[in-house]
Amino acid sequence: MVEIGMHPKYGGGPVESLIRIVTQANMVSDLADSPGVNLAKALDRGLEWWLLQLSHVIPPLPRFGLGDFVAYGYNIPGNIIAVDITTIAAFSVVLLLVGYFFMRTREVAA
Secondary structure, rough: OOOHHHHOOOOHHHHHHHHEOOOEOOOOOOOOOHHHHHHHHHHHHHHHHHHHHHHHHHHHOOHHHOOOHHHOOOOOOHHHHHHHHHHHHHHHHHHHHHHHHHHHHOOOOO
């Protein structure tokens, strides 16, 4: 997600990619300079900023991959497991609390 938030090298962001899909334009060539394309690029900049901010809030899930330790015979240090479990538990508790308060403030028709 950080790579998307740091502006992609080619192909543009989500709005520009949607334009490329609809018009069947390839990712390498530049789009024609028009007000619509300029608006799409401005929207992409805004979306990229939000994705970059969101990437600082969500824990880096690829960091929790323990495949290298398993490849060497299940030799996973306890402190790494403790840090991973604590990080995931803290994020899950915050997410559950936010979800609880969102659901509590909604009117549910009985």
